Structures are given as structure tokens and as C-alpha cells.
Amino acid sequence: MGFTRATGKHRRPSRLTRTTAQVAGVAAITTTGVVGGLAAPALAADTAIAPHDGLTQAVAIGDSLAEKIDAQATAQQKAAAQAKAEAEAKKKAEEAKRKAEAEAKKRAAEKAEKEREAKERAAREAERKRLNSFVSPISGSYVSTAYQAGSGLWSSGSHTGIDFHASSGTSVHAVGRGTVVEAGWGGAYGNNVVIKMNDGTYTQYGHMSSIGVSVGQDVTPGQQIGLSGATGNVTGPHLHFEARTGADYGSDIDPVAYLRQHGVNV
Template sequence: MAFTRATGKHRRPSRTARTTRNLAGIATLAASGVVATVASPALAAAEEPAPHDTGLHQAVAIGDALADRVEAQADAQQAAAETAAAQARAEAEAKRLAEAAKKKAEAEREAKERAARDAERKRLLATFVAPVDGSYVSTPYKASSGLWSSGSHTGIDFHAAYGTPVHAVGAGTVVEAGWGGAYGNNVVIKMNDGTYTQYGHLSSIGVTVGQTVMPGDQIALSGNTGNTTGPHLHFEARTGPDYGSDIDPIAYLRAHGVTV
């Protein structure tokens, strides 16, 4: 005697069981020749999801849709992050290039300014001026007189009233500033070309030993200190710092572009 399991009042057959029974019914109807009239309803009934299966399918469908939305959102966020990162890199590169261009421009500007300063300095170093503005030579070089111990004038005298500004004729360094015996108050400058210039009979001195001077710098005021018969400026050009190394000051100044 065979036993079959009752489905029970509250128990529905499984999808597998239902599907199997539907297929068996279809086969029986086909054998009896009535499949054409009843097969379609039976198949339609078999394809309709049971209430239990419909809920599961809906949950799966909703889960899949939610996963798709989450994935799409993640893709969008990643794309946005990649775009932002690329933009940040581009901005950083643009900033780096701008800073490099700015530094280059500053370096070029500084180089031009330095070159201009160097050129101006070279020009000034090569420039010579008269020791007294708007003056003239009142006593020439090598003039003979008993007023000088050597018997002749070792420099030239420029006409200058007492207290007239006296200028360095060129660029150099002060090697003597003070009393010079017969020269009275005097200043001696070693010029940048290795020669020396002397300024004598000064009423006051405005520079000190070791000081660097440029062409036209005021170094003293004219006077009549030392062996002199009146205020004027005694100017000498020398090959060395000491007395007796004098050279023609007129030729010296003219060789450096000064009209005397």
C-alpha cells in the first residue's frame, strides 16, 4: 500500500512539485489528442508564478536594481574623484610653471640690473673730472721759482677762492689725509689705474685714509695752508705716493678726457 504526503491546509506544494504535475498533465492530454484545446491553459497556469515565488523574485529584482544604483553611484563618485585629481594635478602644474616663469623673469631682471650697475660702475671708474669746477690753471707744471725746494713746480695750481669744494678727479682709495709739510693740509689718493693724485693747501679735509672715492666726490675745501702765497689748490699726478714721483698733471688729466 502506497502513502502520499498530504500538502496540508496551510502548506502549498513546492514549485518543483507543481511544475512536475503540470508537465505530467500536459503529457496525458497530448496522448489523448486533446492537447490542442487544453494545453494552452495548462501551460499558462504553469508559467504563472505562485504568490510565494513572486515575492522572492521581486526582492531579487529590487536587490539587483539597488546594487546597480549603488554601483553606478560608486562609478560616478570614482569618476568625479579622478576628474578632481586630474584638475588638481593640472592646477599644480600650472602653478609650478607660473612660479618657474616668475623666478626666471626675476632672475633676468636682476641680471639686467646687475649688468647695468656693472656698466655704470665701469663708466664711472673710467671717468675723470677736474678737481675744481669752472677753474683754470694759474701756475703751470715745472714753472721755475725759488718758492719750491726742487726749484720747479711739481704740480699745477688751480685758481680757487678760500673754501672752494675740491673733488676727487677719479675713482680710488685715500692713502693720506692730513698735514703734508709744505703742502699744508693735503689728500693723496691711489687711483684705480695704479697712479696717484695729490691735493694740497686745503683749509679742511672731508675724507679719511682707507676711504673709497668716486669721480667728482668732494674730498676737501681749498685754502692756503702750508707754503703758499694765497688760497688755491695745488694738484699733482704721480706714479707713486711720495714726493718726487710727479708726472705732467695736464697731460694726465687730458689723457683721461678732462679738458684743462
């Protein structure tokens, strides 16, 4: 058709060329409303073309439409780019939030683990101290008969231990950690328990009304081993307590000094 020309490989068609191509074949609108055909021979001529009102109007409409389309495309591209940027920013923000939450959770877990370990260490240390501690064989009692007190009541002529004031049925405790080596009838001692302590010494508990442990059993400080009573050679209910260097009778040592050496004041 007329007005068309080669644009070249890298040359964009002029606005007139693009617009003319868009309206090619469309009838030019005359001022009287009559459609006039465009004569191909006239358009093919290289000579100047006289302005035509209908063609000018079509070119103007085409230019306006092309500009609107270009503007719309540009706006859509900008909107798409902005949406993409916003999506990427949102994704990065969410990822940063997830990382922060994961890090906070990790720190909280590590803190909880450290606190748990600290509590366990404290509990172990407390238990270790408890197991290495000593207590009185009768809680809240007092010594009613001293060590080595003289009397014809004892075959040796003197008291080989100390007596704790206690009514029948009072709880008797192991003074420290050890292993029961004797539990049963002990002659003049009545129902008695002998414990080999962890430090190699021995403790004896006599005249009990009942025994709650057996030979070979490990005991801990404060553990109940029986109930006080008045069995054996006694004049009334009480607890006879001895401290010894060996398991046999006659190896007794001062029970008060023994208990005080281990932190128990009597």
C-alpha cells in the same frame, strides 16, 4: 517544497523559482480574502499544477519587486561608478593644477633669480667703471693758473701744477682711485694731500683749509678728501693740483693732459 529544484553550480535559478522562494510560506490570497494553505503533497507532485489566482498574483508581485530591486541595484552601481569617475577626474584636475602652479612658481623664481643676477652684474660693472674713472678735483670749476706759468711766486720759476678757482671751504675730491701717501702740512703747499693712483702715478692737492683723509687710506673717484683754502704760499684761496710720475717734487707732468687722458675735460 514544491516547485523548488536544484539550479546547479553555475546556473541561475529561473524567475519562477526565485519568485516562488521569495514568497514561500506566504499564504496565497484568494479572491474571497480567505487564506488558503498550500498543500505540501500537492506541490510535491511532478504533474502539472492547475493555475491558482492567488499564486499567480504572488508570482507577479515577486517578479515586479525583483525587477525593481535589480534596477535599483544597477542604478546604484552606475551612480557609484560615475561618482568614482568624477572623483578621479577631479583629483587629476587638481593634481594637474598643482603641477601647473608649481611649474609657474618655479619659472617665476628662476626669472626673478636671473633678473637679480643681471642687476647685480650691472651694478658690479657700473661700480667697476666708476672705480676706474676720473673726475675733476673741483666740481664745476675752471683752471685759473696754467701749468708751467712763469712767476717769481714759485721757487722753481714756473708753476708745477694748475690752480682751480675755488673759494675757501669748497669740497676737494680725489680725481681717481688710489691710496693716500701724504696728508698734512707741506710747506709752501700748506695743508696738502698726495695720493698714489692705481696706475702708479701720483696726484697732489695743496693749500687746503682742512684735510679729511689719513695716510694709508684708500680713496675712490669723487671721494671728498678735504676743503679748499689759502694755506701755504698763496695770494688767495684756490686749489693747487699736480700730477706726477713719482712721489717727489720735480716729477710733475702736465695736469691738464693727465686729466684729459683719463676722460676729464678741464
